[in-house]
Amino acid sequence: MKPLSAIAIAIAFVTSSVYGAPTEAITTTHITSAKVACALFHFTYPNHTFYPNSSAYIYETQTQYWSVTDYAGPQCVFVPQNAQQVAFAVSSMVLSQTQFAVRGGGHMPIPGYNNIDSSGVLLSTTNLSSLALSTDKSVLSIGPGNKWVTVYNFLQPYGLCAIGGRVGGVGVPGYLLGGGISFYSNQYGFASDNVVKYECVLASGLIVEATATNTYSDLFWALKGGGNSFCIVTRFDVKTVASPEVWVGLAQYDSSQKTKYLDAVYNFGKYGSLDSKAAIIPTIVSFPSLNTSVYTAAKFYDSLVNNAAPFENFTTPQLFPTVDTYALQPLSGYITLIDSLQPDGPRQQFTVMSSIVDRNALEIVHDTFLLEVFTQLSSISGLQTSLTFQPITKEFIQQGISKGGNPQGVDISKAPYFWMVENWSWSNSADDATIYAFSKSVTDNINAQLKAKGLQGTYLYMNDAGAGQQIFQNYPTANLARLKSIRAKYDPLQIYTKLMPGGWKVLNA
Ligand SMILES: Cc1cc2nc3c(=O)[nH]c(=O)nc-3n(C[C@H](O)[C@H](O)[C@H](O)COP(=O)(O)OP(=O)(O)OC[C@H]3O[C@@H](n4cnc5c(N)ncnc54)[C@H](O)[C@@H]3O)c2cc1C
Secondary structure: OOOOOHHHHHHHHHHHOOOOOOOOOOOHHHOOHHHHHHHHHHHHOHHHEEOOOOHHHHHHHHOOOOEHHHOOOOOEEEOOOOHHHHHHHHHHHHHHOOEEEEEOOOOOOOOOOOOOOOOEEEEEOOOOOOEEEOOOOOEEEEOOOOEHHHHHHHHHHHOEEEOOOOOOOOEHHHHHHHOOOOOOHHHHOOHHHHEEEEEEEOOOOOEEEEOOOOOOHHHHHHHOOOOOOOOEEEEEEEEEEEOOOEEEEEEEEEHHHHHHHHHHHHHHHHHHHHOOOEEEEEEEEEEHHHOEEEEEEEEEEOOOOOOOHHHHHHOOOOOOOOEEOOEEEOHHHHHHHHHHHOOOEOEEEEEEEEEEOOHHHHHHHHHHHHHHHHHHOOOOOOOEEEEEEEEEOHHHHHHHHHOOOOOOOOOHHHOOEEEEEEEEEEOOHHHHHHHHHHHHHHHHHHHHHHHHOOOEOOOOOHHHOOOOOOOHHHOOHHHHHHHHHHHHHHOOOOHHHHHOOOOOOHHHO
């Protein structure tokens, strides 16, 4: 690593513009902190620093995002190779007072949360892509540049898996810092409940390892669901699980079966804890311009031997699937297939809601969402919407408690829950404002109805939330206070809050 005194040299480079950056005559009045930081990165690590119009810059800023709405034009992109280079980057941003964003798998569809405009620098984790199994194969060390499909493909030859995303393109870091709902969560809790060590770069530039029992045990706890207010994580050590193959697949139903479909979803929510190896993702996909909806359920059973019982309400003679791909296969194979059906690219928006498990709550959410989507959004070009009911069992929450607790502190006494995600996927930027306003109004409407009937859940899951939703405000008061004090201890200058503004910040709650 070259010394930070190179900042002076970098400023000289900015003014003379010798490094291939913009060619216009630069006077000192044009110098911005971002230009200084970029010049420093380029001077020190020329092969890891990319400017607009280079193919690497375009790759980093415009292809590694799930939603087009996240594309932005940072002054430059710095792509560090290891934790030391991340530490150098953070110190450089601090000294030059440059705002920056960090991107992992780029799946959080909120503009400004994982990218930044030309006033700042994008720090990409693309090259932090290491994967290493411990000698006894019980722990996998994962660099934050990995996506879950890569993790599953790596572990599959060993007959192992990890508690991770249900879509392969989702990045490891953002997912784990928000908690992480997995097909395995009814057995093992949040994915973050299964992290045993974090390596991360503090705002001071210090690289530390946090575990449940070492000096940084408070930081360890905060990272299980406190988001990106504390450090940049450069390695996650997670427990592996023996799971060579699983029963998994996607069933589809036509909309005439709506009532029995909601019955089946309700019953799984109510009795899902009876067999924690089972999981479902019930999703209703709608095409407003075609006035059509398709009802789907991803079904998962973590065993070589199938148990039909948890899914009997989703199969004949209760429901009649038009397609059902449920079969014994490695999770990596299923994930790869599902990913091929969901290419990155369109404009995307998430909103999250929560209810206790109640049949009437399902009806309210389903009917309100579909009615409003079909009556108000049918003219939006290329619009596809979905509504997902994620059943959260008592065992899911108990796992987190048994493993030392987490900041989310979900109230087990009112479990089970449905954590619900509304998703909009559309084509034209001209429709952004309509979608954002609609997503707020329909969610407010549904929440008001749930609240009036005492059916609303209090916790809102960060990773499925949309801009403007309150997240940490719904964590237990004591947990939020603890998060705030841990943040203040490790980042007194608020570097990861103000200099890195993207993401939900505990200080702002
Ligand atoms: C198609 C799809 C499927 C999904 N499936 C699931 C699922 O099955 N279960 C689930 O729980 N969630 C799921 N999610 C939600 C997902 O967990 C979040 O979007 C998550 O933030 C994605 O992580 P990422 O690394 O891709 O995010 P990014 O967009 O890269 O980052 C998200 C946030 O984390 C911060 N961050 C990234 N890397 C670091 C780092 N190394 N250190 C500190 N901060 C960092 C970023 O600054 C940003 O604010 C899904 C999302 C999509 C779009």
